[in-house]
Amino acid sequence: MEVFNNLNGLFKFSILNGFPEVLNFVTTKQNPYGFGDNFNIGYSGGSDNETLENRMSLASALGLQPENFVIQTQIHKDNYKIVTEENAGNGFLTKETAVKDTDILLTNRKNLCLITRSADCTPVLLYCPDVKAVAAIHSGREGTFLGVAAKAAKLLKENFGADFSKMIACIGPAIGKECYEVGYDCAEKFFKNPRFSDNTISKKGEKYFLDLKTMIFNDLTDLGLRHENIEKSEFCTKCEDKKFFSARRGENQRFCAGIMLK
Ligand SMILES: [Zn+2]
Numbered sequence: 001m002e003v004f005n006n007l008n009g010l011f012k013f014s015i016l017n018g019f020p021e022v023l024n025f026v027t028t029k030q031n032p033y034g035f036g037d038n039f040n041i042g043y044s045g046g047s048d049n050e051t052l053e054n055r056m057s058l059a060s061a062l063g064l065q066p067e068n069f070v071i072q073t074q075i076h077k078d079n080y081k082i083v084t085e086e087n088a089g090n091g092f093l094t095k096e097t098a099v100k101d102t103d104i105l106l107t108n109r110k111n112l113c114l115i116t117r118s119a120d121c122t123p124v125l126l127y128c129p130d131v132k133a134v135a136a137i138h139s140g141r142e143g144t145f146l147g148v149a150a151k152a153a154k155l156l157k158e159n160f161g162a163d164f165s166k167m168i169a170c171i172g173p174a175i176g177k178e179c180y181e182v183g184y185d186c187a188e189k190f191f192k193n194p195r196f197s198d199n200t201i202s203k204k205g206e207k208y209f210l211d212l213k214t215m216i217f218n219d220l221t222d223l224g225l226r227h228e229n230i231e232k233s234e235f236c237t238k239c240e241d242k243k244f245f246s247a248r249r250g251e252n253q254r255f256c257a258g259i260m261l262k
Pocket of ligand 1: 175176178179236237238239240
């Protein structure tokens with residue numbers, strides 16, 4: 001990841017630099033210009049006015065309008081929505097207008113910026129240069145267990161004819177493998193599923209830790225995505241307390257990742 005052009009408060013994925021037809025970004029606690037420390041894009045952790053003002057600032061900094069955005073209310077499952085112009089602006093002005101109860105948004109339409117919100121859960125962006133389609137995915141612990149990112153990749157193939165070997169995947173800032181401690185019951189659920197290899201579940205003393213980003217990476221490469229076409233952010237949202245919101249630090253605010261075909 002690298003700083004987004006001249007906007008110090010935003011990051012973008014370096015792997016998409018060769019594709020000027022795609023806009024992508026990840027927000028931080030700072031506003032796009034690099035100021036402040038509470039740039040909350042979520043629907044919680046602040047007043048409706050504050051969070052709307054932040055979404056307006058984001059749109060303005062990116063040169064976009066409210067109707068360019070499509071935001072979902074996320075429920076830690078693998079429901080999806082194929083987004084069209086009918087969804088333009090969903091979730092931007094109010095939560096009530098968001099795409100309901102999905103964790104995957106995908107589209108092959110231009111000028112619709114798909115948003116996924118996070119605070120420790122993993123934001124994942126997919127781009128298919130062969131068929132010009134994109135997806136934004138919310139992959140927390142439950143979503144990762146369900147393989148929500150791989151499901152999105154399959155949906156891009158089924159609906160738009162995308163080739164896995166050409167697909168670009170961006171695995172965003174999320175709670176890291178050193179910090180994501182879970183209880184035995186949770187670890188056992190992952191242990192019992194052969195999809196999750198030993199190197200994504202670790203035990204230190206009596207504590208168990210999950211490596212969600214590597215689980216997502218492995219699911220995508222198992223499907224046929226190429227290692228060199230996947231960028232995995234090294235940022236741990238719990239450690240990087242100046243940059244990202246973290247639910248494990250008790251924060252209710254959200255940062256977001258977005259992707260749009262220009
Ligand atoms: Zn950490």
